[in-house]
Amino acid sequence: MNRSVFIGDREYFPGIARIQHEGPETDNPLAFKTYDPSRLVGGKTMEEHLRFAVCYWHTFCATGGDPFGPGTRIHPWAEKGDPMDRSRERVDAAFEFFTKLNVPFWCFHDFDLAFEGAGVADSEKNLEQMVGLARERQDATGMKLLWGTANVFSHPRYMNGASTNPDFAVVAYAASQVKAAIDAT
Numbered sequence: 001m002n003r004s005v006f007i008g009d010r011e012y013f014p015g016i017a018r019i020q021h022e023g024p025e026t027d028n029p030l031a032f033k034t035y036d037p038s039r040l041v042g043g044k045t046m047e048e049h050l051r052f053a054v055c056y057w058h059t060f061c062a063t064g065g066d067p068f069g070p071g072t073r074i075h076p077w078a079e080k081g082d083p084m085d086r087s088r089e090r091v092d093a094a095f096e097f098f099t100k101l102n103v104p105f106w107c108f109h110d111f112d113l114a115f116e117g118a119g120v121a122d123s124e125k126n127l128e129q130m131v132g133l134a135r136e137r138q139d140a141t142g143m144k145l146l147w148g149t150a151n152v153f154s155h156p157r158y159m160n161g162a163s164t165n166p167d168f169a170v171v172a173y174a175a176s177q178v179k180a181a182i183d184a185t
Helices: 055-062 083-102 120-141 166-185
Strands: 053-055 107-108 144-149
Touching: 053 083, 055 083, 055 107, 083 107, 083 144, 120 144, 120 166, 144 166
Parallel strands: 053 107, 107 144
Antiparallel strands: none
């Protein structure tokens, strides 16, 4: 893997270098001991067999909340007041993490990459902006998108389902989200 480490306007994980294969003898906790991306196994490299991806929503959006209370994790990329500024910072933090972890792929949900807008048009505009930025980061780093999808389950509007909802306005909203996610990927 020859992807370069990405650092945006701010370094979110200082002191962490790119994670490399160092073998089973290493005592470095930030090294691959068994996984060697270039090692051939059955005629393919380990990287070809093991398509590791970082899940954007769990890694960069989750705050540690559960049914008993709100989240307690405060992310440095979530400090700005404007939602789109936070989205941009989160993309930079994510691509720094992806490239330092030295994995080839990432995946996302639409409204984890970009904040949901006031309606369908605003949401699509926000997603288009963030997809453009993510593509720039992919081009700069060699990272690849494994998959992207629409989050049609977290918002209360989907309490009765998305495509199976008895309210056709909800079905239409879900369809617009799915179409935008397909366009994004």
